[in-house]
Amino acid sequence: MKSILESRTFAIGTVVLAIIVIWYGFAIVLNLPWQQSVYARADLTDVPLFQWLADLYSQQRPVLPAPHQVAVEFYTSVFQANPTTPRSLIFHAWITLSATGLGFLFGTLLGILLAVSIVHNRAMDRSLMPWVIASQTIPILAIAPMIVVVLNSVGLTGLIPKALISTYLSFFPVVVGMVKGFRSPEALHLDLLRTYHASTSQVFWKLRWPASLPFLFASMKVGVAASLVGAIVGELPTGAAGGLGSRLLAGSYYGQTTQIWAALLMAATLSAGLIVAINAIQTLTSKAMGAPA
Known part of the structure; x- marks a missing residue:
């Protein structure tokens, strides 16, 4: 017991x-x-x-709405509606997931590149890191419409504006996590490689990069959730015909609170699924590197 x-x-x-x-x-x-x-x-x-x-x-x-009302709406929208029509949450989830995945990919790559620059260049560390931190003080709801309007004016519509908003939210945890990860090796290990006359690239690939992987996966789990939020927020000012953001907006317009909560439940399910997928990749990576199970 x-x-x-x-x-x-x-x-x-x-x-x-x-x-x-x-x-x-x-x-x-x-x-x-x-x-x-x-x-x-x-x-x-x-x-x-x-x-x-x-x-x-x-x-x-x-x-x-009560939990059973949300559950009924979720079941009806996912399992009974045609997934190729806007009545289905799967239809909207796929649109949001596409922007989330692209934005998360951009954000992760950008975060890693910025972290490498910050760790290996003292000037970048002192000049860039404060701006990276300051960028997250700007409310995403304030800049999302501006990003959409500016990109629409140059002919970029659809997936790209939402992906860039997701990138804006997802790159920050990756930068912070990877900077911490790249600096996590002990001084004793760095001194050992220097005694072997290891180059900067050898130190990076043989010591800093393997040591940073746990920090990378931890920051990716935070970043992918932020990326999903960015994709949903990016759908609100566009008036898009699809996406969980547009589903939330439509439910708000017509007072369909059960529809709103069902869309929120789908967003939470997507976020949990993405985090589980990253955790599975982390487990496979750890095994490939010989880490204990």
């Missing part, structure tokens, strides 16, 4: 159950005023508790 209580599955299940219970409680609090107004207009004063709960948890446009 003690092993079950201390297991990871039990801990996760307990947290999920607590979230669901709290969610149902807030659904009652937030949806109650509307339900009371419905009963008042219908001149109903003595409604049984079970009927009251059933009506409360089955509102067409609730302020906060």
